[in-house]
Amino acid sequence: MSSTSTWQDGHWTSDGLRLHYRDYPGPKTRPTILCMPGLTRNIRDFEPLITLLAGEWRIIAVEFRGRGESEYSKAAGSYVPPVYAQDVALLLDELKLKKIVTIGTSLGGLVSMLLAAMLPGRIVGAILNDIGPVVEQRGLDRIKSYVGKAQTWPTWVHAARALAETNADVYPGYDLEDWIAMAKRLNQLTPQGRVVPDYDPRISEPIRAEESNAVPPDLWPLYEGLGDAQVLVLRGELSDILSAETARAMGRRLPNAKVRTVPNVGHAPVMDEPAAVRAIQAMLKAVIA
Secondary structure, eight states: TTTTOEEEEEEEEEEEEEEEEEOOOOTTTTTTEEEOTTTTTOOGGGGHHHHHHHHTEEEEEETTTTTTTTTOOSSGOOOOOOHHHHHHHHHHHHTOOEEEEEETHHHHHHHHHHHHHSSTTTTTEEEEEESSSOOHHHHHHHHHHHHTOOOSSHHHHHHHHHHHHTTTTTOOOOOHHHHHHHHHHEEEEOOSEEEEEEOOOOGGHHHHHHTTTTSSSOOOOHHHHHTTTTEEEEEEETTTSSSSSOOOOOOOOHHTTTEEEEEEOOSSSSSSSHHHHHHHHHHHHHHHH
16 A cells, blocks of 8 residues: 555444444545445455545545454344444444545445435435446345355465456456455455455355345435435446446436446456546546535
């Protein structure tokens, strides 16, 4: 990370759990950016993007319960978007953040939409990274095939190669160096020196449940709850989660929504791709215009 990407670690308590966030300083004259990661991801997933934005914006990057340095829940049933949204809403109140721009990857985007309903008027901009009101079953099935499975590797190279095997179609342009960088964002070292995923395996239980509420049944009203906020829908060209048809419909449904495609990437863009960076910078300019 660049030298400008310094941060302070912070913690807040929700539902008896100690949860973790990073606070990157920035001007108080702009809304604060709130970064929320995908299902199996953590704060480090945003490092490539934050390196580009740090210093120009105050950025709060959160780790949902059961990920990274946030405490694991004893109740696997609490690993669902409405609970994550309640957790984050408590943090926003604690930090007294009145106006925010959300950047949500996948699950984080679902939480963004829930927050818009819970906190009307607080979200002045939202970047939905490869997620929308319709979640494609094909992509969900792919995620279910690996999330929560016990995995361990002896080295970062082994972890990187395992990532490449399961995600070659998602990032076809990646080389070994890219896969190692991603492995280090998604995994952690145990005291025994093994590499393991940096999340509670039980986060998979709700999405595997027969009658899962991991994805609410009709998200269009929640999406439309973003109202006149500046909205950027980023879609990976190869995505199996957000279809081109859904993305186009999202562009039509809100007055200030723009849809941009990130070429040659699936679910989900890392957001350091040139097309993603251009779209994000344009959207952030619109927020402060």
